[in-house]
Amino acid sequence: MSYFRKLLVFLSLLLLSISVYSEYNMVNSFTSGGVAGTDYNVGHGSSTFGTNYTHSEGTAIGHNALDSSSSGDANSAFGYQSLYSTTTGANNTSIGSSAGYSNVTGTGNVFLGYQAGYSETGSNTLYISNSNTSSPLIYGDFATGALTLGNGGTETGAISIGSSGTRNITIGSSNATTVIRGLSENPSHSDEATSRAYVDSIGALAAVLDTRLPQAGKNNRVSVNTATIHNKNAIGVAFVGVINRGNRLLDYSAGIASSSSQTMTKFSLGYSF
Numbered sequence: 001m002s003y004f005r006k007l008l009v010f011l012s013l014l015l016l017s018i019s020v021y022s023e024y025n026m027v028n029s030f031t032s033g034g035v036a037g038t039d040y041n042v043g044h045g046s047s048t049f050g051t052n053y054t055h056s057e058g059t060a061i062g063h064n065a066l067d068s069s070s071s072g073d074a075n076s077a078f079g080y081q082s083l084y085s086t087t088t089g090a091n092n093t094s095i096g097s098s099a100g101y102s103n104v105t106g107t108g109n110v111f112l113g114y115q116a117g118y119s120e121t122g123s124n125t126l127y128i129s130n131s132n133t134s135s136p137l138i139y140g141d142f143a144t145g146a147l148t149l150g151n152g153g154t155e156t157g158a159i160s161i162g163s164s165g166t167r168n169i170t171i172g173s174s175n176a177t178t179v180i181r182g183l184s185e186n187p188s189h190s191d192e193a194t195s196r197a198y199v200d201s202i203g204a205l206a207a208v209l210d211t212r213l214p215q216a217g218k219n220n221r222v223s224v225n226t227a228t229i230h231n232k233n234a235i236g237v238a239f240v241g242v243i244n245r246g247n248r249l250l251d252y253s254a255g256i257a258s259s260s261s262q263t264m265t266k267f268s269l270g271y272s273f
Contacts, residue, residue, distance in 0.1 A: 048077075050087070062097075068104075082111075089123075098132075108142060186261055198262075200232040205264040208236030211253040219243070234259035238266075248273045 041058045043049050048060035050069040057074040060066040064084055065077040072090040077083035080097040085104050092109045094100040099111040101118045108124045111117035116136060117127035126140030126147075139148040149159040187194050207227035214221035221240040226233065236257030243250040249272035257264045 055090075072107075099127075196230070197232060200229040201234065201259040201262050202264070204229045204232050204234035205236070205257040205259050205262060208234045208257045209255040209264065209266050210236070210238050211240055211255060211266065211268060213240060213251060214242055232259060236264075 129136030
């Protein structure tokens with residue numbers, strides 16, 4: 001075979017396997033559509049990219065990867081039917097067979113693993129999984145910063161960070177859960193951590209509940225008291241009385257104190273003989 005015939009065969013095979021469109025596009029000839037004035041796309045595998053797509057900076061590797069793609073830029077799909085339904089969604093990264101399969105218009109998603117995020121249709125999510133599940137091993141929300149490690153629902157081993165409320169951390173499951181909540185000045189849960197401000201306000205409340213007995217020879221005592229701890233102020237009113245019955249002494253006290261949104265009451269009864 002002459003040199004020119006060899007060269008002709010080589011060029012024919014090259015053109016059969018690779019077609020180059022527009023500037024800096026390299027797309028396998030078995031893709032479903034051509035490039036319409038777009039740049040920096042790379043496709044390899046039958047039916048990658050959509051028909052007459054207009055996007056740029058796309059990468060599709062694998063049969064039917066980004067098969068429905070039209071105008072969404074900067075998508076990267078690796079694996080059989082990865083990001084299969086995506087049309088106008090952009091900036092998605094999907095690695096795994098059928099990963100991100102149902103996402104049509106979502107943006108900024110990351111799907112890692114076989115069928116990871118298969119049914120997810122939203123944006124800015126993270127799925128690390130090896131099956132089509134709504135409770136992946138790792139789930140994240142880039143928009144809120146929420147991150148969940150482990151199974152959700154009633155399963156064991158779940159760790160959830162910032163998934164609800166304000167920067168909450170939940171460890172365990174709904175059947176056996178250890179919850180570490182954000183610091184609060186006004187805790188409403190028995191397992192909620194408190195701030196120094198809350199501790200100071202409670203300390204000020206206790207300080208103003210003065211229940212000292214009356215002076216010698218007196219039977220009753222009323223006092224109004226104030227206290228301040230680290231700018232936490234409290235005011236309290238206390239009443240103390242003594243009833244003397246010969247050699248037996250009955251004493252009682254009652255008080256109420258208030259500090260911002262906190263209130264504390266106290267009552268005591270004593271008998272001496």
